[in-house]
Amino acid sequence: MMIKPRVAVIVLNYNNPTDTISCLQNIRTTNYDNFQIIIIDNHSTDDSISQIKAALLPSEIFIEAPINKGYAAGNNLGIREMQSQETDYFCILNNDVEVDPNFLDILVTKMIENPDLGIVGPKICDFDNRNLVQSTGSIVNMNFGRATELNKNRPVSEVVSEVISCDYVGGACMLVRSKVIDQVGLIPEDYFLFYEENEWCAKVKQAGYQIACVTEATVYHKGSHTINQISGLSEYFMYRNLVIFVNRNGSFKNRMIFLTYFIGFCFKSLLFKKHGGRFFRYFWDGITGINRYQYLQK
Incomplete structure (x- = not known):
């Protein structure tokens, strides 16, 4: 039996152990059979660390950031941890996301079939209204800095299963080739919050790879609970x-x-x-x- 590529699934927590533990338990239900979960606590000020540690399985990795340097820096801790461990892909996943059991298998399969793809993301649907699409990737108008989220607020039934080329996929869920990270570098850390995935995708496109949303794969996104605090x-x-x-x-x-x-x-x-x-x-x-x-x- 062929061994599937190894995927590191990285989840960042900051003062939101409830969503993080729910996300952790949900990831375990995925049908993919070769992945490693890494939870990063981004220097929380509540009891996140004790709650999350109590919920972890022995095989799952937990990293405490010594300082909160933002979304990119937190996720980069997980990437650095796994870069030397023969990791083929990195899945950056928000802690307020629930995944469909098949999402990872679909995304990895599409990457294997299309070597030109550098970063892919799933169809992101609303957590409460699961028949409503939040995004299938975005196109950027650099003259005005405006990003148009493709298929935003459309019913799921109207979105055809396909690979949609775009400028960037949302940081709520993105799958990146390890060799692409080796080539373009880690997630840019200068932003602290927002636009880091935009620039990362831009650099990947400049390196000659494509960015795409694979609409057959699905995750459900709650929203920015941590940010709104x-x-x-x-x-x-x-x-x-x-x-x-x-x-x-x-x-x-x-x-x-x-x-x-x-x-x-x-x-x-x-x-x-x-x-x-x-x-x-x-x-x-x-x-x-x-x-x-x-x-x-x-």
């Missing part, structure tokens, strides 16, 4: 990191168009939004790389 966090990093992403990955023309657009947006927000001046701060922090939530990295 801190007021203003989501908005701040969405806008700050948008500036960083376009500045680092767009062409000169892209950057000039985006600069004009975003400054205009900032002035419009100043005039018509309550406390609209905050968008100038987001822009400045994106240009300079300042992180006003640096205190989270303690």
Whole structure:
């Protein structure tokens, strides 16, 4: 019997042991028979560590991050742990995701069949309304930094089973070739939160690989429970990191168009939004790389 490629499934936890343990138990039900679970605690301040350790099986790996440096840095701890252990693929999985038992087998099979694929993701559906699609990958307009989520809010029945080429797949679930990581590097850690998977996928495409959503595979995504614990966090990093992403990955023309657009947006927000001046701060922090939530990295 042929041994299937080895997959490292990495799940990041921060102050959310309930979802993480539920995700852990769910991963164990997958039909794939050659995977290693790695749980990373991203320096939680609650009792996550004791709860998760109590739920682990002896074969599962648990890593405590010494400092919270964000989504990318946390997941990179798991990647580094498994890179020297003959790992063929890495599956980055959010802790608020429930997987279909066949998802991993489908994704790995598609990667084997298509050597040009560097990163793939499944069809992401809503956790509460399972007949509703959240995303089947996204296309990016670099002039304005806008990402269009393909098939967003469409009924599952309207999405044909196929491989959809895209610019990036959501970080809720993505499968990456180990050799691609060796070639392009780990997940970019400068963002702390949001847009790191966008840039990672962009680098993989620049290296000559394709990014795609395999719609036959399915996961169910609850939403950003951890992010919503801190007021203003989501908005701040969405806008700050948008500036960083376009500045680092767009062409000169892209950057000039985006600069004009975003400054205009900032002035419009100043005039018509309550406390609209905050968008100038987001822009400045994106240009300079300042992180006003640096205190989270303690």
